Amino acid sequence: MTHRRGVPRTPPTRRRRIPARNQPVGTVGGDGPAELVVGEVTVRFAGLTALDAVSFTVAPGSVHALIGPNGAGKSTCFNVLSGVYRATSGSVRFGGAELTSLRPHQVAALGVARTFQNIALSPHLTVRDNLMLGRHRLTRAGFVSAGLRLPSARREAVRHGARVAEIAEFAGVGDALSIPVGLLPYGVQKRVELARALCMEPRLLLLDEPVAGMNGGERREMADLIESVRESLGISILLVEHDMGMVMRIADAVTVLDFGRRIADGPPEEVQRDPEVIRAYLGDFGGPSGERGEA
Numbered sequence: 001m002t003h004r005r006g007v008p009r010t011p012p013t014r015r016r017r018i019p020a021r022n023q024p025v026g027t028v029g030g031d032g033p034a035e036l037v038v039g040e041v042t043v044r045f046a047g048l049t050a051l052d053a054v055s056f057t058v059a060p061g062s063v064h065a066l067i068g069p070n071g072a073g074k075s076t077c078f079n080v081l082s083g084v085y086r087a088t089s090g091s092v093r094f095g096g097a098e099l100t101s102l103r104p105h106q107v108a109a110l111g112v113a114r115t116f117q118n119i120a121l122s123p124h125l126t127v128r129d130n131l132m133l134g135r136h137r138l139t140r141a142g143f144v145s146a147g148l149r150l151p152s153a154r155r156e157a158v159r160h161g162a163r164v165a166e167i168a169e170f171a172g173v174g175d176a177l178s179i180p181v182g183l184l185p186y187g188v189q190k191r192v193e194l195a196r197a198l199c200m201e202p203r204l205l206l207l208d209e210p211v212a213g214m215n216g217g218e219r220r221e222m223a224d225l226i227e228s229v230r231e232s233l234g235i236s237i238l239l240v241e242h243d244m245g246m247v248m249r250i251a252d253a254v255t256v257l258d259f260g261r262r263i264a265d266g267p268p269e270e271v272q273r274d275p276e277v278i279r280a281y282l283g284d285f286g287g288p289s290g291e292r293g294e295a
């Protein structure tokens with residue numbers, strides 16, 4: 001198998017396939033992946049400019065990495081995109097909608113799903129129940145009909161359960177559906193978290209440090225899974241990641257922030273040679289060359 005940029009690649013151990021969407025079970029936010037356009041976004045916190053007129057575009061169906069040294073503004077940017085922070089100025093457009101004035105649940109309703117640096121699953125619930133929570137937004141039956149166990153609510157629950165099993169299989173956690181999440185190894189929990197985001201049937205995934213804290217094998221598995229999400233489902237992915245090996249391997253485009261400013265934007269092979277990027281990283285870990293990462 002040859003990578004699209006010509007780098008030889010090890011074939012994945014298991015080919016992942018999943019139907020892109022299951023229309024009768026419910027979808028969010030319209031059809032297919034859409035462009036995310038971040039325009040001149042500025043965020044100020046009491047005298048500190050965390051983001052300074054930052055612009056970049058995530059192309060539909062691409063993997064786009066947002067990188068930068070500590071304190072560069074990456075999390076602030078994610079928080080603006082997901083509606084947690086309100087931008088001081090600027091715009092964020094996704095598939096024709098302006099996101100900057102929306103609350104997190106409204107952004108999610110447009111098809112933007114997010115994972116967190118620290119796992120945000122319920123450890124005592126099984127994988128299945130955690131994934132079913134991801135489908136909550138798509139559930140049409142109200143509390144009353146579900147509580148009364150009306151046939152329509154039962155049929156809907158069965159359809160959601162089938163889709164959850166399909167997505168769990170795709171994410172490589174199909175064997176763990178009945179296991180409480182807290183009992184699973186860390187790397188598997190991170191894949192469950194990604195599976196839960198997929199259960200929202202998103203058009204855009206925001207992944208916050210998806211391989212942080214993982215060992216080499218777990219990192220490679222997660223990188224394969226992210227590539228499968230793009231290739232099989234065509235979902236756009238924006239990820240913040242410190243593992244430069246992984247970024248250079250899977251990203252189609254990279255935006256680099258430093259002290260809240262965008263200092264580079266483009267294909268990974270160009271960005272990693274950019275003198276300003278190398279300068280920004282020198283104090284951190286000697287440049288985004290990829291040697292440090294393990295993916």
Ligand SMILES: Nc1ncnc2c1ncn2[C@@H]1O[C@H](COP(=O)(O)OP(=O)(O)OP(=O)(O)O)[C@@H](O)[C@H]1O
Pocket residue numbers: 045048049050068069070071072073074075076077
């Ligand atoms: N809620 C807040 N209130 C005040 N300052 C904040 C807040 N959130 C972030 N900052 C500041 O904004 C700047 C950017 O922080 P941010 O967390 O976005 O950087 P980052 O690139 O995600 O860093 P890291 O890689 O360490 O997670 C930092 O100086 C940080 O201290």
